[in-house]
Amino acid sequence: MxxxxxxxxxxxxxxxxxxxxxxxxxxxxxxxxxxxxxxxxxxxxxxxxxxxxxxxxxxxxxxxxxxxxxxxKPGWWYSYRDVLPEWFKAYVSLESEASVIRLYEPHYIPGLLQTPEYATALMRVGFPNESKEDIARRVDLRLRRQDLLSKPDAPVMWAILDETVLRRPVGGAEVMRAQIDHLIESLDLPKVRIQVMRFSVGAHPGAYGPFHHFRFGFSELPDIVYTENLAGSVYYDRPEDVVTYLEVLDRMSVQAEPVARTRDILGELRKEL
Missing domain, CATH: 1.10.260.40 (lambda repressor-like DNA-binding domains)
Structure with missing residues (x-):
């Protein structure tokens, strides 16, 4: 680009x-x-x-x-092309090159923070007709993406999670307990920030669906916003579109619980499982 x-x-x-x-x-x-x-x-x-x-x-x-x-040259994900949707290839590439990733997720734990068991449970629902081998390949691809967060030049990842994400039972109580434990451990990574959007906030500007914002270390490359649906995805790079999403993220970061409260919130939710 x-x-x-x-x-x-x-x-x-x-x-x-x-x-x-x-x-x-x-x-x-x-x-x-x-x-x-x-x-x-x-x-x-x-x-x-x-x-x-x-x-x-x-x-x-x-x-x-x-x-x-x-x-x-093909990216590392080229070897997973058999299980990587065409419309998602650009996402993996952008994710790998981003210096900042900000996102809002109202449904599920973001892929970069999922445990293998949680990811497997999601894949079984999303791809009910696929073989165990293909499901395992999709999960492996997701786990390979997570290597990004432990690199010396890892991007800042700032995620706002709707409370629904943490209460929706994916894979059962045991899987959810392990998943929340993993989120708590992820907070120790220097560039990972997680906020929780409580039910009590009520309606908020991001309630239309999930979206991810990428910023890069290249002055030539504009910020890009990614959204997805059942049939594919949309990438926005026009400044007026990107600014709209950034303003929403900024407002939501004020409405959501502070980052300093996230560990306590996750601990409380884990006790309920």
Missing amino acids: VLGKRLRQLREQAGVSFEEAARVIEVTPLTVRRMEKAEVGLRIPYVKELLRTYGVAAAEIDDFVAMAREAN
């Missing part, structure tokens, strides 16, 4: 239109648009020819090409 945006900037600076760029590499203008929007891979011969057309110096072309080759 960063390289695509940079290609667009270089094209515009050179005063080259989509049609002119397309003629240089003998493709349609739509292909050039899709390259700039990161909707297709960056073919190295195309990249080199476009950069020459835009008047980019040879040394900068070499650096750009090296980054393009790196960007074209």
Whole structure:
């Protein structure tokens, strides 16, 4: 995405239109648009020819090409492509590169904080016709994603969980006790923050459904908001859309219980199980 945006900037600076760029590499203008929007891979011969057309110096072309080759390499999740929905691949990629992940979850524990047993129970409900082997693969993918939180450069993860999430019995009492124990342990991670939105708050601005906000360490990459439904997902990167979700997260973080109260709340809920 960063390289695509940079290609667009270089094209515009050179005063080259989509049609002119397309003629240089003998493709349609739509292909050039899709390259700039990161909707297709960056073919190295195309990249080199476009950069020459835009008047980019040879040394900068070499650096750009090296980054393009790196960007074209499959992510670690490529080996799970058999159980990874097409619409969710972008999410895993964004999650892996984010410096800040803020989210609201009204239904279930976020994937990055789930125990294997909790994740398995959810997968059995979500994919009732799949084999045990495929369910195990999906759970393994989810657990691999969790490695992100223990890395030295782990992103800040700030989650607001509806109280429903903690009271909905997924997998039975024993699974829920272990899951809440895991959440309590997760609070010891330096970059994990969890808040609980109590029932007593009543209606609040995030009650429409779950959403996740990503911020990155690249100035070229805009903030992105992710939402999902039964049929797929939507990614928002227009500033006006992202700001709407950020304002909601900010208001909700004030309405929810303070982070300092989370450990006590989780402990109280565990006693009830």
